[in-house]
Amino acid sequence: MKSSLPGYVPQGVVPAVLLPFNQDLSIDEASYRRHLDDLASVSGVTALTINGHSAEIHTLSFEEQQRALEITVDQVGDKLPVICGxxxxxxxxxxxxxRMAKAGGASCLLAFPPAVLMFRGEDRPEVFVDYYKALGDATDLPIVLFQFPKWTGLQLSMDTLVKACETVPTIVAIKDLCSDPALHEMQIRTLHALARPVNxxxxxxxxxxxxxxxxARGIISGAGSVIADLQVALFDAYQKGDMPKAAQVGERVYAAVQAFYAKPYIDWQARMKTALVLCGRLPNALVRPPLKAIDDAERARLSHWLGKAGLTSDTVYRNT
Incomplete structure (x- = not known):
């Protein structure tokens, strides 16, 4: 068993991995290992996130989550930190x-807020703080707090977010999906300026x-399961102030976003799996119900945008 990293703080490009399935919808362990190897081979990737939305976590039993962690740590744990959802x-x-994640060798947790709090949990902000404190009490693993859009009912107010970060010393970063550019910038300015900065x-x-x-000090994204190298190139360009390079790579990232996140948005996991099938990296694009496979028309649209992004079997993960 490979050990976790004490004091780990996420930064840089962290793909959120997909989870391939067999025809009976059990975990395809061989394909999963190849997927992990593909992502770990991308220069500049700083960690991998497992058991998140991209891995269809809503369908995974505790035992399957544990097995996914075992495989990940065994396959790439000597190369990269593992963030466990x-x-x-x-x-x-x-x-x-x-506690399972800690025992299994994860270096960090990605903490989703309980969906039950969408029923106006914002009116009792202390329940969010209490939840993250309970996680901090359970293990000393660093925590990435997942910040959701306002419309979900799961978004922490700025005051509550700061209180959670100040109350729970193991919160070292947030994964921000607030979907509000002004709030996003405020969170960056505020959390980076705390006495104990939070990325x-x-x-x-x-x-x-x-x-x-x-x-932003990094990217945690399901899109990284397909375009990790583009995300690395874009992040590095901003770090270096190379705006021409950022603009060049940004065009390809934009095309990939059109491929993955068009309406209906709910199909994004199926689209990413299909993209990797088209690029010869996965044997199938199976998703677990209630998610559904994309149809032929959507597959053609996806293929068009993958072409615009320069994603082929020869270039995926290495086209920059």
Missing amino acids: VYTESTLQAQRIA VMTTHSSWLMGSLAMG
């Missing part, structure tokens, strides 16, 4: 998952260039 409705179950990692793929220009 915590996705559940129950604080007690979240603590169980956190803002963006997942705003639809306006990634703007997000990086505001000072």
Whole structure:
């Protein structure tokens, strides 16, 4: 068993991995290992996130989450830190998952807020703080807090976000999906200026260039499961102030975003898996219900935008 990294703080490009399935919808462990190897081979990737939305975490049993972590740590744990998602409705179950992640060699947690809090949990902001504190009490692993859009009912107000970060010393970063550019910039300025700074990692793929220009310290994104190398090139260009390079890479990132995140948005996992099938990296694009496969018309649209992004079997993961 490879050990976790004490004091780990996420930054840079962190793809959120997909989870391939067999025809019976069990985990395709061989394809998963190849997918992990592909991402770990991309120069500039700083960590991998597992058991998140891109891995269809809503369908995974505790045992499957544990197995996914075992495979990941075994396959790439000597190369990259592993950030393990915590996705559940129950604080007690979240603590169980956190302890499993620690024992399994994860270096960090990605903490999703319990979906039950969408029922105006914002009116009781202390329940969010209590949830993250309970995770911090369960293990000493660093925590990435997942900040959601306002419309979900799961977004922490600025005051609550700061209180959570100040109350729970193991919160070291947020994955920001607030979907509000003004709030995003405020979070960057505020959290980076705390006495104990908290990194803002963006997942705003639809306006990634703007997000990086505001000072986000990294990217955690399911899109990275296909375009990790483009995300690395774009992030590096901003770090170096190379705006011509950023503009060049940004055109390709934009095309990939059109491929993955068009309406209906719910199909994005199926689209990314299909993209990797078209690029010869996955044997199938199976997703677990209630998600559905894309149809032929959508497959043709996807192929068009992949072409615009320069993504082929010869270039995927190495086209920059």
